[in-house]
Amino acid sequence: MHIVITGANRGIGQALLTRYRAAGHDVTGTSRSTDGDLAALDVTDPGSVAAFARQLDGRAVDLLICNAGVYADKGQSLSDGYPAQIWADTFATNVTGVFLTIQALLPNLRAAPGARVAIISSQMASDERAPGGSYIYRASKAAALNLGRNLSVDLKPDGIAVGIYHPGWVRTDMGGDAADITADEAAGGLIERFDALGPATTGCFQTWDGHDHPF
DSSP: OOESSTTTHHHHHHHHHHHHHHHHHHEEEEEESBBTTEEEOOOHHHHHHHHHHTTTTOOOOOOEEEEOOOOTTTTOOOOOOOOOHHHHHIIIIIHHHHHHHHHHTTHHHHTTTEEEEEEEGGGGGGGOOOOSSOOOHHHHHHHHHHHHHHHHHGGGGGGGGEEEEEEEEEESTTOOOOOOOOOHHHHHHHHHHHHSSSSTTTHHHHHHHHBOOOO
């Protein structure tokens, strides 16, 4: 199985890459700049996305994991924080970058029977779970959820399933040291969710440990 993982240089992406390679899969991991055996991909740069797609020209992609993401507004103040540039930068990565990557790799996905797309969103995308704060991150992950739900409809005739996932509160640079689980634990649960993704579950919004998450 050929798997593409964006943002595979650290955290959950790196843990997924390590597990999949250990299982014998052909994995193309990416980072913003060339990093060891990772391919260069800046999802905010259309030119970079196009160049990455050219590298994969003719190669089927069985599973695309859109993991690259940022959380730049942590700790911002409602009174005088959340500047426009953080909104623009966050949406460029967490939403537009996801769309551009999927769009560019559609030929590769269509070349793989039963291809799947996994979008890493967050429980912070949920309309039902709205405790306030982190407005930019929450809005971007809600947009990624909406994007995935609509893509699941449009790609179903092609036999491509799309799932959206909350990876858990993970001890990474983004999640912090007080988080609940390790990146390896999150990766293990997510891999089980990706394995179960198919036509019957396309459009799902699930947690890393197998629960349907409220929208």
